[in-house]
Amino acid sequence: MGMDINNLPLIREECEILHMTDKQLKEIMSRLHNDLVKGLSRDTHPTAIVKCWLTYIQDLPNGKERGKFLALDLGGTNFRVLIINLGENHFDMQSKIYAIPSHIMTGTGVALFDHIAECLANFMKEHNVYEERLALGFTFSFPLKQMGLTKGILQRWTKGFSCSGAIGEDVVQGLKDAIARRGDLNLSVMGILNDATGTLMSCAHKERNCRVGVIIGTGSNACYVEKTENCELFEGEPTKPAMLINTEWGAFGDDGALDFVRTEFDREVDSNSINPGKQIQEKMISGMYMGELVRLALVKFTTMGLLFGGRGSDLLFQRNSFYTKYVSEIESDKPGDYTSCMDVLEELGLSHATESDMAAVRHVCECVSRRAAHLVSAGIATLLNKMNEPKVTVGIDGSVYRFHPHFHTLMCEKIAQLVRPGITFDLMLSEDGSGRGAALVAAVACRETLGFA
Ligand code: BGC
DSSP, rough: OOOOOOOHHHHHHGGGGGGGOHHHHHHHHHHHHHHHHHSSSSSTGGOOOOEEEEEEOOOOOSOOOOOOEEEESSSSEEEEEEEEEESSEEEEEEEEOOOOOHHHHBBBHHHHHHHHHHHHHHHHHHTTTTTOOOEEEEEEESSSEEETTTEEEOOOTTTTTBBBOOSSBBHHHHHHHHHHHHHOOEEEEEEEHHHHHHHHHHHHHHTTTTEEEEEESHHHHHHHEEEGGTTTTTSHHHHHEEEEEOOOOOGTTHHHHTTTTTOOOHHHHHSSSSSSSHHHHHHHHHHHHHHHHHHHHHHHHTTSSSSSSGOTTTTTTTTOOOHHHHHHHHHOOOOOOOHHHHHHHTTTTTTOOOOHHHHHHHHHHHHHHHHHHHHHHHEEEHHHHHTOOOOEEEEEEEEHHHOOOHHHHHHHHHHHHOOTOOOOOEEEETTTTHHHHHHHHHHHHHHHHHHOO
């Protein structure tokens, strides 16, 4: 091993650009607040960046939902089909993960829906419900302009999807058409929703004061409960006091609102993505991009001669080779211990890393993940302040929140600093929100259509 020159102080200095001060976070909160209001208001909605789509969900679960439901969950790391039994005190659920091959992710919309319908049919056969007429909830986690609980027009693809002929089309119709083309399934699609909405619904099933659902996974988004009177785009009778709003906050920053805190790494991640200029906040937060942000910083410091003795590896210089799960693994090492860090570096062909290199790699991971946690915290604090209720539970799901060892703690600390005095909150892991949520939406919809509450 060569001499271990400690460049950590220089690397720390370079990483300062990833640090956001409370002053900056408060500025972000005020910009996000303005954007939320623009999304909700009739006059400003058409040009708004954070769209605040209506979900047409006005009832939270009351715990009395019963029955057997199918659910589809598309838009996270995996595509899943689920069958869920809502009973008195239990939640019985079976599911299966199906691959979405990359030629389907970037093929045609029709082929995507045919694939989904085929997986659904196979699943129904395996679970002996092929002949049954079941209600289905569809968690489709992309920005939708909803025109009702069962009508949603796709606005844009995110997270690596780019199927042609789907934008501007009703996704529920797309699914129904695919089912009709097969001709063998008998289903009623009771609702379409997004994973953030599903997370809120499923958390609210357990926690009566849940008012926010957040996803920090492959992508990022939030859903919250807004007063119907503020939902200016809602055209129905305002008979119920509130509606769930799908903010689509991943798009925050698409007009430059976050440029004052973005770094060269963010700009590079964006320009290498399949949707440049879009989903700017999402690209600073979510699992699809976090590892790549770390990699770009490591590449820079290696090229500057501050890391690995200036000698990288083929993999280090290859795009997307630093997985986001590495960030969680490296940060799970105890202070002073670099076991996982060493494994990761070895996998990347960097076994010549010294101990101070490892400390530096870990520092870069911490800076990138802390920044993401703080940005999400600013978003959640903005929603809590806007709702202005004394005690709110926030349901959260997604791989980053679930597997990163410090995300939860970082968020609790930061949100507490950013909310108005008097507001208290809990952050609750809401496992499987998108699957359960879809069943709950279908159940609540059945309850409504059948006319009993
Ligand atoms: C999508 C949202 C979704 C989020 C988390 C974003 O890319 O636009 O609809 O909720 O990812 O999956």
